[in-house]
Amino acid sequence: MDVQTPLGRVNTWVEAFAQALETRDLEKLRQLFATDCHWRDLVAFTWNIKTMEGRDAIAAMAAETLPSINPRNWQIEGEPTEANGITEAWLTFETDAVRGLGHVRLNDEGAWTLLTTAQELKGHEERKGPTRDKGVEHGAFRNRETYAERRAREAAELGYSKQPYVVIIGGGQGGIALGARLRRLNVPTIILEKNDRPGDSWRKRYKSLCLHDPVWYDHLPYLPFPDDWPVFAPKDKIGDWLESYTRIMELNYWTRSTAKSATYDEKTGEWTVIVDRDGEEVVLKPKQLVLATGMSGIPNMPKLPGMDSFKGDLHHSSQHPGPDAYDGKKAVIVGSNNSAHDIAAALWEAGADVTMVQRSSTHISRSDTLMELALGALYSEEALANGITTDKADLIFASIPYKVLPAIQKPLCDEMKKRDADFYDRLEKAGFKLDFGADDTGLFMKYLRRGSGYYIDVGASELVADGKIKLAHGQVTEVTPDGLKLDSGQELKADLIVFATGYGSMNGWAARIISQEVADKVGKCWGLGSDTPKDPGPWEGELRNMWKPTRQEALWFHGGNLHQSRHYSQFLALQLKAREAGIPTPVYGLAEVHHKG
Numbered sequence: 001m002d003v004q005t006p007l008g009r010v011n012t013w014v015e016a017f018a019q020a021l022e023t024r025d026l027e028k029l030r031q032l033f034a035t036d037c038h039w040r041d042l043v044a045f046t047w048n049i050k051t052m053e054g055r056d057a058i059a060a061m062a063a064e065t066l067p068s069i070n071p072r073n074w075q076i077e078g079e080p081t082e083a084n085g086i087t088e089a090w091l092t093f094e095t096d097a098v099r100g101l102g103h104v105r106l107n108d109e110g111a112w113t114l115l116t117t118a119q120e121l122k123g124h125e126e127r128k129g130p131t132r133d134k135g136v137e138h139g140a141f142r143n144r145e146t147y148a149e150r151r152a153r154e155a156a157e158l159g160y161s162k163q164p165y166v167v168i169i170g171g172g173q174g175g176i177a178l179g180a181r182l183r184r185l186n187v188p189t190i191i192l193e194k195n196d197r198p199g200d201s202w203r204k205r206y207k208s209l210c211l212h213d214p215v216w217y218d219h220l221p222y223l224p225f226p227d228d229w230p231v232f233a234p235k236d237k238i239g240d241w242l243e244s245y246t247r248i249m250e251l252n253y254w255t256r257s258t259a260k261s262a263t264y265d266e267k268t269g270e271w272t273v274i275v276d277r278d279g280e281e282v283v284l285k286p287k288q289l290v291l292a293t294g295m296s297g298i299p300n301m302p303k304l305p306g307m308d309s310f311k312g313d314l315h316h317s318s319q320h321p322g323p324d325a326y327d328g329k330k331a332v333i334v335g336s337n338n339s340a341h342d343i344a345a346a347l348w349e350a351g352a353d354v355t356m357v358q359r360s361s362t363h364i365s366r367s368d369t370l371m372e373l374a375l376g377a378l379y380s381e382e383a384l385a386n387g388i389t390t391d392k393a394d395l396i397f398a399s400i401p402y403k404v405l406p407a408i409q410k411p412l413c414d415e416m417k418k419r420d421a422d423f424y425d426r427l428e429k430a431g432f433k434l435d436f437g438a439d440d441t442g443l444f445m446k447y448l449r450r451g452s453g454y455y456i457d458v459g460a461s462e463l464v465a466d467g468k469i470k471l472a473h474g475q476v477t478e479v480t481p482d483g484l485k486l487d488s489g490q491e492l493k494a495d496l497i498v499f500a501t502g503y504g505s506m507n508g509w510a511a512r513i514i515s516q517e518v519a520d521k522v523g524k525c526w527g528l529g530s531d532t533p534k535d536p537g538p539w540e541g542e543l544r545n546m547w548k549p550t551r552q553e554a555l556w557f558h559g560g561n562l563h564q565s566r567h568y569s570q571f572l573a574l575q576l577k578a579r580e581a582g583i584p585t586p587v588y589g590l591a592e593v594h595h596k597g
């Protein structure tokens with residue numbers, strides 16, 4: 001094979017790699033990786049979501065996993081490409097348990113990044129295309145059970161005479177996407193949702209809300225939005241889509257059903273979940289419990305002196321009803337991130353006099369710039385035209401290890417600064433305190449590290465720059481009957497105070513529903529351990545607790561934006577299905593817990 005061509009180079013590397021794995025030659029394996037190297041594995045080798053950084057970590061993982069995993073049959077898929085001294089290729093492979101898809105980037109030393117992903121479990125493949133269900137049994141049968149009768153029977157039995165294997169608490173897009181994946185894998189699952197209707201978690205948000213991410217990034221698994229779906233879908237449209245999706249996907253979705261408590265019996269390996277189902281108490285006994293209760297679920301509501309004395313309306317942004325009642329009123333929004341900006345702009349449009357209290361600096365990315373610079377190559381019409389499907393885009397995204405991401409994000413952020421220099425200048429002149437992240441890596445790193453601290457500008461920033469949305473700075477020290485006081489001594493009069501002060505870590509849900517002990521045992525969710533504000537070290541290499549085994553057996557966390565819900569639901573579903581099917585799932589490198597919440 002000609003090592004002068006990309007195909008030749010990849011082929012030579014793949015052959016040597018496959019042989020090193022097969023012969024368990026760890027020294028040879030080490031040499032096939034560059035000095036700076038990263039192997040990210042989604043379930044295929046580690047039954048975990050884990051990135052091994054450096055040759056030592058890679059060799060250690062291989063030493064422990066190879067005997068039980070038995071990887072083999074490595075093939076190059078498609079044509080390798082080359083740019084800037086990096087050769088990239090897609091790979092297929094299999095292990096004893098899974099068929100996998102991989103991606104490698106080679107530099108002149110060897111593999112710089114390697115992604116390995118489990119795509120399906122052998123013997124438990126999703127039935128689709130040629131293997132799809134017939135849907136009907138042709139012939140003549142007395143007392144034939146119709147499709148509708150069968151569905152009704154299944155829905156009536158599950159949770160009563162038959163127990164689900166998985167209970168998902170939370171039926172937002174996260175619970176729904178995971179439920180759809182589990183349905184396709186034939187895992188009996190119930191999704192519990194306290195709201196009246198699927199989609200209500202979106203419907204109930206402030207009325208001006210449209211998705212901040214563009215349509216190409218937002219599809220649910222299996223069923224993409226129609227191709228006339230708006231770029232930024234309004235929240236009610238998303239709500240309706242989610243509701244329809246639960247029906248089309250035939251999910252066992254219990255509305256008006258609140259999970260009141262859950263306890264795990266280590267001996268039986270079973271959860272007891274007490275559910276209030278529209279007034280009726282139902283006890284569910286699943287083997288696996290998933291909290292899909294939302295990253296934006298537990299409001300951070302400050303407790304301030306004088307709150308009870310306030311004469312106007314005061315609420316957290318998650319409770320904000322919209323601007324209609326506030327024409328001509330004075331509104332003070334505490335906070336300066338996404339919700340604060342959206343709510344402030346809607347109030348201004350409705351005729352309110354709006355002041356935003358900025359407590360600390362905020363990153364702003366203009367939506368158009370973000371789409372073009374950050375997402376366009378993978379999630380856009382142009383990407384589709386270049387053959388990058390949503391699934392492919394998700395895998396390309398996943399192939400970039402978190403450690404490497406800041407170095408990729410920084411030039412994008414620098415370009416954004418340059419391109420929108422005039423916009424940023426005007427904002428700063430208006431007194432807005434801007435930042436671009438602790439290391440100038442912008443929005444996406446802030447999202448991964450802390451899930452907060454930014455606004456994707458869809459118009460509110462112009463109002464701030466123009467002084468139409470006024471600014472105040474500092475911490476709120478006290479709420480008075482007519483407004484609030486800041487630590488600078490400034491007093492703001494208000495008829496409405498909105499605390500757009502964000503949300504707490506998802507393990508807060510475990511504390512509420514399971515116990516504080518379990519919440520502490522699993523620790524903080526989200527964040528990478530980057531040692532930047534609100535993301536304390538040590539470095540984790542992956543998002544804490546998300547979509548992977550936790551320190552509490554049989555407890556899982558699922559969530560994130562629409563892209564993450566879609567992509568990672570696949571890997572969480574495979575982990576759950578493997579357990580249901582009795583496939584051994586030795587977890588490599590279960591993460592340590594460093595922070596309680």
Ligand SMILES: Cc1cc2nc3c(=O)[nH]c(=O)nc-3n(C[C@H](O)[C@H](O)[C@H](O)COP(=O)(O)OP(=O)(O)OC[C@H]3O[C@@H](n4cnc5c(N)ncnc54)[C@H](O)[C@@H]3O)c2cc1C
Pocket residue numbers: 169170171172173174175192193194195200201202205209210211212213257258259260292293294295296297338339513558559560561562563
């Ligand atoms: C203002 C705002 C704008 C956003 N914009 C975007 C965007 O543009 N794109 C994007 O991808 N993301 C966006 N997000 C993030 C957004 O929160 C998530 O994408 C999405 O809501 C997460 O879905 P989820 O299913 O994980 O959580 P949620 O939608 O929060 O759903 C969790 C569900 O759990 C239910 N629940 C909680 N406790 C219980 C219980 N004990 N029993 C039963 N049910 C329970 C809740 O009722 C809720 O329906 C935005 C968030 C906010 C707040």
